[in-house]
Amino acid sequence: MKLDRESAGARWIVRPDGCDKVTGKLNFLTDLSFPGMVYGTILRSPYPHARIKAIRTDAAARLPGVVAVITHRDVPGVNRFGIMYPDQPVLCEDRVRFVGDAVAAVAAESEEAAGEALRLIEVEYEELPVIDSPEAALAPEAPRLHPGGNVLHRTHYERGNVEGAFRRCAVIVEETYETPRQMHAYMETEGGLFVPGPDGKLAVYAPTQHGYMDRMQLARILAMPETDIRVVSSPIGGSFGGKDELNIQPYGALLALCCGRPVKIHQSRWESVRAGLKRHPMKIAMKTGVDADGRLLAHRVRILADTGAYATLGAPVLQFATEHAVGPYRIPHVDVEGWAVYTNNGVSGEFRGFGGNQVVFALEGQMDRLAEALGMDAWEFRRINLRGMDDPGPLGQRVAPTDGARHVWETIRRSSLWERRSGRTTDRRAETRLHQRDVSSGSGHVDVRPDNGGSGPAAASFSSPWVRRGVGAAMVMHGCGLGFGIPDPAGGRIGLSAQGNIQVAFGHEEFGQGLLASLQLMIQDLFACDPGDIEIILGDTDRAPHSGSSTASRTTSMVWQALHRLQPHFSRAVCERASTMSGIPVSHLRLGPGGVWAGPERVVRYREIAEKGTEGLQFETQFHFPVTPDAIMGGHYLYTFAGVVTEVEVNLLTGQVTVLGVEHAVAAGPVVNPMGYLGQIEGGNGMALGFALMEDAVMDGSRYVTTNLDTYLIPTIRDVPERIEVYAIEDLPPNDNYGPRGVGEVGSVGLAPAIAAAVRQATGTWINRLPISREQLMRPISTFLHENAPMVSVPDVGKEEG
Amino acid sequence: MTTTKTVVTLKVNGVERTAEVEPRLLLVHFLRDVLGLTGTHVGCDTSQCGACTVLLDGRGVKSCTVLAVQADGHEVTTVEGLARDGELHPIQEGFWEKHGLQCGFCTPGAMMTAVELLRQNPNPTDEEIREGLEGVICRCTGYENIVRAVKYAAERMRG
Numbered sequence: 001m002k003l004d005r006e007s008a009g010a011r012w013i014v015r016p017d018g019c020d021k022v023t024g025k026l027n028f029l030t031d032l033s034f035p036g037m038v039y040g041t042i043l044r045s046p047y048p049h050a051r052i053k054a055i056r057t058d059a060a061a062r063l064p065g066v067v068a069v070i071t072h073r074d075v076p077g078v079n080r081f082g083i084m085y086p087d088q089p090v091l092c093e094d095r096v097r098f099v100g101d102a103v104a105a106v107a108a109e110s111e112e113a114a115g116e117a118l119r120l121i122e123v124e125y126e127e128l129p130v131i132d133s134p135e136a137a138l139a140p141e142a143p144r145l146h147p148g149g150n151v152l153h154r155t156h157y158e159r160g161n162v163e164g165a166f167r168r169c170a171v172i173v174e175e176t177y178e179t180p181r182q183m184h185a186y187m188e189t190e191g192g193l194f195v196p197g198p199d200g201k202l203a204v205y206a207p208t209q210h211g212y213m214d215r216m217q218l219a220r221i222l223a224m225p226e227t228d229i230r231v232v233s234s235p236i237g238g239s240f241g242g243k244d245e246l247n248i249q250p251y252g253a254l255l256a257l258c259c260g261r262p263v264k265i266h267q268s269r270w271e272s273v274r275a276g277l278k279r280h281p282m283k284i285a286m287k288t289g290v291d292a293d294g295r296l297l298a299h300r301v302r303i304l305a306d307t308g309a310y311a312t313l314g315a316p317v318l319q320f321a322t323e324h325a326v327g328p329y330r331i332p333h334v335d336v337e338g339w340a341v342y343t344n345n346g347v348s349g350e351f352r353g354f355g356g357n358q359v360v361f362a363l364e365g366q367m368d369r370l371a372e373a374l375g376m377d378a379w380e381f382r383r384i385n386l387r388g389m390d391d392p393g394p395l396g397q398r399v400a401p402t403d404g405a406r407h408v409w410e411t412i413r414r415s416s417l418w419e420r421r422s423g424r425t426t427d428r429r430a431e432t433r434l435h436q437r438d439v440s441s442g443s444g445h446v447d448v449r450p451d452n453g454g455s456g457p458a459a460a461s462f463s464s465p466w467v468r469r470g471v472g473a474a475m476v477m478h479g480c481g482l483g484f485g486i487p488d489p490a491g492g493r494i495g496l497s498a499q500g501n502i503q504v505a506f507g508h509e510e511f512g513q514g515l516l517a518s519l520q521l522m523i524q525d526l527f528a529c530d531p532g533d534i535e536i537i538l539g540d541t542d543r544a545p546h547s548g549s550s551t552a553s554r555t556t557s558m559v560w561q562a563l564h565r566l567q568p569h570f571s572r573a574v575c576e577r578a579s580t581m582s583g584i585p586v587s588h589l590r591l592g593p594g595g596v597w598a599g600p601e602r603v604v605r606y607r608e609i610a611e612k613g614t615e616g617l618q619f620e621t622q623f624h625f626p627v628t629p630d631a632i633m634g635g636h637y638l639y640t641f642a643g644v645v646t647e648v649e650v651n652l653l654t655g656q657v658t659v660l661g662v663e664h665a666v667a668a669g670p671v672v673n674p675m676g677y678l679g680q681i682e683g684g685n686g687m688a689l690g691f692a693l694m695e696d697a698v699m700d701g702s703r704y705v706t707t708n709l710d711t712y713l714i715p716t717i718r719d720v721p722e723r724i725e726v727y728a729i730e731d732l733p734p735n736d737n738y739g740p741r742g743v744g745e746v747g748s749v750g751l752a753p754a755i756a757a758a759v760r761q762a763t764g765t766w767i768n769r770l771p772i773s774r775e776q777l778m779r780p781i782s783t784f785l786h787e788n789a790p791m792v793s794v795p796d797v798g799k800e801e802g
Numbered sequence: 803m804t805t806t807k808t809v810v811t812l813k814v815n816g817v818e819r820t821a822e823v824e825p826r827l828l829l830v831h832f833l834r835d836v837l838g839l840t841g842t843h844v845g846c847d848t849s850q851c852g853a854c855t856v857l858l859d860g861r862g863v864k865s866c867t868v869l870a871v872q873a874d875g876h877e878v879t880t881v882e883g884l885a886r887d888g889e890l891h892p893i894q895e896g897f898w899e900k901h902g903l904q905c906g907f908c909t910p911g912a913m914m915t916a917v918e919l920l921r922q923n924p925n926p927t928d929e930e931i932r933e934g935l936e937g938v939i940c941r942c943t944g945y946e947n948i949v950r951a952v953k954y955a956a957e958r959m960r961g
C-alpha cells in the first residue's frame with residue numbers, strides 16, 4: 001500500500017501535540033526556567049589525552065555571582081556513568097581521555113559569570129600520547145586507555161567452514177568499507193533544569209530516551225535513593241539515540257544539590273559537538289563468495305569500530321553490527337568478527353540504526369559487486385539468495401516467522417524507479433551519441449537540473465555529457481528490541497482518572513516520532529472511545545511506570561503489546577462498575593465514546609463512574625520484550641524489512657551527487673499511525689542522505705575539525721529528493737501476535753548503499769567510503785572533449801575499482 | 803565586566819516592551835530570557851539553523867544575528883504572535899495539518915521563514931519554496947511535509 005493521505009483515510013490524524021508546537025506554547029525542557037534559578041556550565045578538557053596534575057578553583061569560586069564550583073571531589077557517589085559499563089568519569093580525577101571530558105562545573109547568577117568562572121579555573125595538564133584511530137589503539141605499544149586495555153568489546157560468530165567454502169566459490173569479492181562519524185545533530189542541544197526540593201529531593205527536567213535509566217544512574221552518582229529523584233524526560237527536541245545516555249544531567253544535579261538552588265544548563269552547539277555522542281565510524285572488511293549459479297556460499301566479515309574514549313553502548317552496537325552483517329540472505333558459511341576499540345576520539349554510542357547502517361552499506365555493496373561480477377541483475381541476485389519465511393535469524397537463532405524480505409523485494413522489483421535502471425542500460429548508446437554531438441557543436445551546457453517528473457527513461461532530459469544518472473537499490477533487515485542477553489523490560493499502566501479520562505501512562509518519551517498520535521489511535525481502536533476521553537502521560541518517573549527505553553524500534557510494538565494485555569482487565573472492570581450503576585448485565589455493556597454503552601445507547605458516562613471513585617480501576621503490566629529462545633548474545637526475535645531504490649544524478653565536473661527520487665518499501669506489520677510512519681521513513685531518509693553524501697564530524701589528531709553547523713553539513717530542504725514514496729507492507733504471518741513493529745530506524749539504513757549502487761551505475765565508480773567524496777567522482781574536463789571518449793565506462797580516477 | 807546597560811523599547815507581538823539590556827545581548831536571548839518568549843529557539847552558534855527566525859518589521863531575520871539594541875524602536879513578531887484572536891495563521895495550520903513537524907524544535911523558525919517567503923512570493927513553486935527555506939535546518943522531517951505545509955498555507959492565504 002502506498003502510504004499517503006488517501007490510502008490512510010480516517011487514520012490520518014494530526015498530531016495531538018501539534019497545536020502547542022505551532023503556537024510556541026509547548027515548552028521544551030530547555031525552555032523551562034524557575035524563580036531563583038542559576039546557570040550551570042561545564043569545563044571540558046582542551047586535550048584529547050592528558051594527565052591532570054592539579055585543579056585549582058579558588059579564583060573561580062571567589063568571582064562575584066558564582067554560587068558553586070565542583071570537581072571530582074564533590075561527587076558523593078560513584079564518579080562514573082555509562083548505560084552498559086559505567087566507565088566515563090562524571091568529573092575527571094587524574095586523566096582526561098577526549099576533548100569532551102568534564103573536569104569541573106560552575107553555577108552562577110548569570111551565564112556570563114559562569115563562563116568567566118570557567119576561565120578562572122586552573123587545570124594543570126601533562127599531555128599524553130594520543131590514540132587517534134582504532135588501528136593505533138590495537139598496536140602492541142599503544143598506551144592503555146582503560147585498565148582492561150583498549151578493546152571494549154569483541155564479537156565472533158561462525159557457522160560452517162568459510163575457508164573451505166571459499167575454495168569452492170566461482171566468484172569472490174573482497175572490499176573494505178568505511179563509514180563516517182555521523183552526528184545526531186538534534187536541533188535542541190543538551191540541557192535541562194534541575195530543581196532541589198526542600199525535602200532533599202531533586203527534580204530533573206532533562207530530555208532523555210529512558211527516564212528510569214537516568215534516574216538509576218543519577219542515584220548512583222549522587223548517592224541518593226532513586227525514589228528521591230524525579231526525572232521528567234519528555235518532550236524532546238530530537239534525539240535519534242543521542243540523548244539516551246546521560247549528558248549534562250550529572251552536572252546539573254550535582255550543582256543544584258551543591259548550591260541548593262535550581263540550576264539550568266543548555267549547551268551551545270559547539271559544546272554539543274564536543275561532548276555529544278556520534279555514530280561509530282567503522283571499517284568493515286568483507287570477503288564474500290558465490291558459486292557459479294550465483295548462490296552465496298561464504299561470507300567473512302571483520303568490523304573495526306571506533307568507540308572513542310568511553311563505553312556507553314559501544315558493545316551492544318558492535319553486537320548489532322555483527323548480527324546485521326549477515327542480513328536477509330541465506331549463507332551457509334559465515335565468519336564475522338568485530339572489535340569495538342577505545343581511542344581518544346569523541347565517544348561513539350547509540351544512533352538511529354544502531355550499527356546496522358554501517359554494515360548494511362558494506363553488505364549491500366558486496367551484493368552489488370557480486371551481481372556485477374556474475375553479470376546478473378542486482379535485484380535478481382538478491383532474490384535467489386533471500387531468506388525464506390521460516391529461516392533462522394542471521395545468527396542462526398530462532399526468530400518469529402516472517403516473509404517481510406520477500407514482500408519488500410517484490411515491491412521494489414515492481415517499482416517504476418527500479419525499471420529505470422534497466423531502461424538506462426539499453427539507452428546508454430543513444431545517450432552517448434547525443435552527448436558527443438552536444439559537445440562537438442559546443443551547445444553542451446553545464447548542470448541543468450533536469451526534469452524529474454518520474455516517467456520515461458531519464459536519458460531524454462540529459463543535457464551534458466558530464467551529467468550522468470544511475471539507479472540503485474538495497475535491502476535491509478533490522479532487529480527490533482535490544483536482543484538476547486540484554487534486559488529489555490516493558491510495561492505500562494491504564495486507569496480511569498479522577499476526571500473520568502481513560503488515562504494511560506508509559507515511561508516513554510515523545511521526541512517527535514509521534515508516539516502521542518500512535519497511542520491515541522491504538523486506544524481508540526481498543527476502546528472505541530473519543531480522542532477527548534483519552535489522557536496520556538509520558539516520560540515522568542513520578543507519574544509513569546517503568547517501560548524500558550524509547551529506543552531500538554521497540555516503542556510502538558511495546559505500547560501495543562502492553563495495551564492489548566491491559567485492555568480486557570480495564571474494559572471488564574469499567575463495565576462492572578457501569579453494570580452496578582445501571583443495573584444492566586456486564587455482558588451487554590461495552591466501552592465507547594464518552595462512556596459505557598449498551599446497544600445504541602450510552603448508559604453511564606466515564607465521568608459518572610469516576611465520581612463514584614476510581615479505586616480498582618488502575619491496571620499495570622510488566623513484561624519482557626519478545627526475545628529469541630536461543631541463547632545467542634544480541635540475537636533478535638522480531639525484524640522489520642525495507643527495500644530502498646533511488647535514482648541519482650552525478651555531475652562529473654563537480655563531483656556533486658543529487659538524489660532525484662527514492663522509493664521505500666517497508667514491512668513492519670500493521671500501520672498504526674500512517675502520518676507518523678511516513679514521517680519516520682521520510683525523516684530517516686533525510687538522515688541517511690546526509691550519511692551517504694555529506695555528514696562527517698571530522699577529527700584530526702582526536703580534535704574536532706568540524707565544530708559547528710557551519711562545517712558539519714546536514715541536508716537542507718534543497719538536498720532532499722522531490723520525489724519520495726513509501727510503500728507499507730502490513731502482512732504478518734497468521735500466527736504472529738506481536739502487532740506493529742517500530743519504524744524509527746529502518747528508514748535510515750538502506751539509502752546509503754542504494755545511492756552507492758546508483759553512483760556506480762552512473763559513473764562506473766565503486767563507492768566504498770562514506771560520505772561519498774566529490775573528489776572521487778570528479779573528472780577533468782578533458783575527459784569529455786575527445787571525439788570517441790568512452791562514455792559507458794568512464795576511466796576511474798579514484799582507484800576504487802572493486 | 804561592567805557594562806553600561808541600555809534601555810530598549812520594542813513592540814513585540816503588538817505589545818510595547820521596555821527593558822534594560824546589555825548592549826551585546828542578542829535579540830534571541832532578549833526574547834527568550836528577558837521576555838520569556840521561549841517559542842523562538844537556538845540551534846547553533848553560527849547562524850546556520852534558522853531556529854531563531856523572527857520577523858523584524860515584518861521581514862524574516864535570524865534573531866541570533868541581531869542585537870537587542872539594533873531592534874530598539876522596531877517591531878518584532880515571534881511564533882507566539884502569529885495566531886490572531888485565537889485563529890491560527892495559515893502557516894501554522896499548514897504545519898500542523900500537513901505534518902510539517904515532528905519534534906517541533908525547528909518549527910517556529912521554519913514557519914517564520916515561510917511567512918517571509920510568502921510575503922515576497924504569495925504563489926511559490928516547489929522549487930521556490932525549497933529555495934526560500936534553505937536557511938532552516940530540520941533534522942526530523944526530511945522536509946517533504948514542510949514543502950506541503952507551505953503550499954497549503956500559500957493556497958489558504960490566496961483565498
Ligand code: FES
Pocket residue numbers: 843844845846847848849850851852853854855864865866867
Ligand atoms: S540559532 Fe541557529 S541560526 Fe540562529
Ligand code: FES
Pocket residue numbers: 187237238512902903904905906907908909939940941942943
Ligand atoms: S521537527 Fe525536529 S528539527 Fe524539525
